[in-house]
Amino acid sequence: MALKAPHRNTVKDDLTRLPGLYQDCFHAIAPRRSPAIVATRVRxxxxxxxxxxxxxxxxxxxxxxxxxxxxxxxxxxxxxxxxPDRDGGVGGLAAFLTAHLDWLMDSTAAAEFAEEVAALRGRAERLVNGSAPARHHLGGCVEASCDGRLTARTSPGRLAASQIGCDRGHSWPPREWLLLSARIERREAS
Structure with a gap:
């Protein structure tokens, strides 16, 4: 079933925005560190x-x-x-798909295509606009025999971490963060 014209415009708008969002996500890869984390961690x-x-x-x-x-x-x-060269990046792919949008939107896969492109845009916008929690990797877990990665998560709109834990299940409440900081420093010194 082909989608109607307004949906084509929405999909076209989504495709047009994706290259910029893709680039904006690049800037989010290495997020600014929050002052609360910097104060408790020696790099x-x-x-x-x-x-x-x-x-x-x-x-x-x-x-x-x-x-x-x-x-x-x-x-x-x-x-x-x-x-994969300069015009084959995300910008080139989005332009290619926009050029073939009529064919795509008249195909039986139109609804699936529109949903996937909208989901890409939504996920990228949430990440770029800060509605997704930021993650700051703090190195390996400090618990004995644990090979997990220690991560501080920052809720949207907050500078301080809201949660610290490892990907193996260990976690520390805020009242233990100073002690955790000392353990991280000891681990790094050894």
């Missing part, structure tokens, strides 16, 4: 840079989904998908 030269895994995942997902739909268009319509 050493061997520490990896803190990356926001969600921003990396959103960018990868945008590229994968657009590339997949562009592949379908190329397969059915005979037009080559933009290559």
């Amino acid at each position: 050493t030269s061997r520490d990896p840079d803190p990356f926001d895994d969600e921003a990396v995942e959103v960018r990868r997902h945008i590229d994968d989904v657009l590339r997949s739909w562009a592949g379908l268009v190329a397969e059915r319509g005979g037009s080559p998908v933009p290559g």
Whole structure:
């Protein structure tokens, strides 16, 4: 079932916004560190840079989904998908899909395409506009025999961390953060 004209405009708008959001997500990959975290953590030269895994995942997902739909268009319509060079990035893929939007929106996959593009835009906007929690990686877990990664999560609109825990299930309430900071420093000193 093909979607009506207003839906085409919405999908076109979503496609037009995705390259800018993709770029904005790049700036969210290495988020600014909150003063509350900096005050309790000593950074050493061997520490990896803190990356926001969600921003990396959103960018990868945008590229994968657009590339997949562009592949379908190329397969059915005979037009080559933009290559991975400068014009084949997310901007090139979005332009390619916009150029073939009539065909896509008249296809049986129109609803699925529209939903996926809208979901990409929504997820990227939530991340860029701060409605998704930011994650700050603090290194390895301090618990004995735990190989988990320690992460501080910051709620939207807050500078201080709202939760600290590792991906194996250990967590520390705010009243224990100073003690946790000392344990992190001891671990880094050894």
